[in-house]
Amino acid sequence: MLKQRIITAVIMAALFLAAIFFLPYQALAALLGLIVLAGGWEWSRLAGWEHVGARLAFVIVLAAVLAGLYTLCGLGGAPSREQIQPVLGLGTLWWSFALLWVKGYPGSAALWSNRVMRSLIGLLVLAPAWAAAIYLLSFPRGGLLLIAMVVVVVAADVGAYFSGKSLGKHKMAPAVSPAKTWEGFWGGEICAALVGVGLWFFMPAQGAHISLLAVLAVVLATSVASVVGDLTVSMVKRESGTKDSGSLLPGHGGFLDRLDSLCGAAPVFTLGLVLAAW
Template sequence: MLRQRVFTALVMAALFLAAMAFLPLPGLALFFALVVSLGAWEWAPLAGWRPAPARGLYVLLNLGVLAGLYVYCGLGQQPEPGDVQPILGLGCLWWSFLLLWVKGYPASAVLWGSVPARSIMGLLVMSFAWVAAVYLLTFPRGGILMVCMVLVVAAADIGAYFAGKTFGRHKLAAAVSPAKTWEGFWGGMASALLLAVVFWYLLPPQMAHVTLMAVIFVTLCTALASVVGDLAVSMVKRECGVKDSGSILPGHGGVLDRLDSICGAAPVFALGLLLAGW
């Protein structure tokens, strides 16, 4: 199982890096939209859209939202920060609500447990992340920034896994994900902190005005948001009585099982870079 998991992760990483290296911005926006559409296909039954035609309709609805945001934010060219920042701010606010719902689960399910509420939840989770990812690519060195965001998510996940496995005693959110512990959480944050120091050390000379504290702040907030993303999707899956969102990725489950942390991290990372003066 571990070998299969590692092999799948390497294939996904190779596809991601190849797309970043060879596709122009519109192509990358379309590529990410297709990935998000796979996530929407897997979210649909979690929201109550179980027949295949209904799942397809939900995917089309998701694509319609992405197209509207693409035009509204001017992502086809160099967008103005003022056009995108409110969307990113709403995305961060949305994940703050999800954090409260995760903390209050199972009682919070009364607020989001209906089919309409879960349907809207899925659209917001994926559309905010897609806007943030495409917007990052319009930055100077946008591809490198995307890779940095993924590295933050990976560092938090790997650090949490090994710290939790070694030291885990106290449950982080027992009703949502019994395997996660506070020790694992802090191990993930420590890994992200070390990565932030590396990022700051590797900043190019023209970014000398960016302080170490700013890099640490953005990195830790991104890592925290990735944990919330993971827990929020786990909460919905637990409410629906399923372990994985799908089986398309051997050893990993579904696409949504890989996207959850990134969906939480992307809006926070993009907004953090704006506020840090990138």
């Protein structure tokens, strides 16, 4: 199982890097859109839609939302900060609400466990993250910044895993994810901070001086958001009685099982760079 998981991870990393470095902007936006729609297909089952027609309807609605964001935010050309900031702000605000629901679970399920609310949650999880990633690509060296965001999330995840495994005693959200501990969380934050130092040192902002403190604030907030994303999707999976969102990725489950942390991280990371005038 571990060998299969590693092989799949290596293949995904290679394909991701190849797409970043070799695909033009529009093609990369379309590819990321298809990945998000695949995640939407998986989410439709978590939302409780069993009939194929209902699941397709959810994916079509998600596609329409992505198309709307692409147009309204000017993502097809040179999007301005004024166009994208409301979407990034909404995405960040959503994760704040999601954190409250995670902490209140299972009691909070009374507020969101019906199919319509779970479908709305799916749109809020997936659509702002896609828009944030596409906008990030419009930055100077945007591909490298997208890679940096992924590295922050992976570093936090790896740090949390090993810290939690060796030191973990205090449960973070036992009703949602019993394996997650506060010791693991802080280990992940430390690893994310180290990545932040590297980001500040090796990728100075274009035309602006940004302090190390500002970069650390962005990456630490991103790391926290990635944990909230993971826990939120885990909460919905637990409520729907599902362990994995799918089985398309051997050793990893479905697309959502890989996207959950990134969906939380993307709006926060991008908004942080915008506010820091990167």
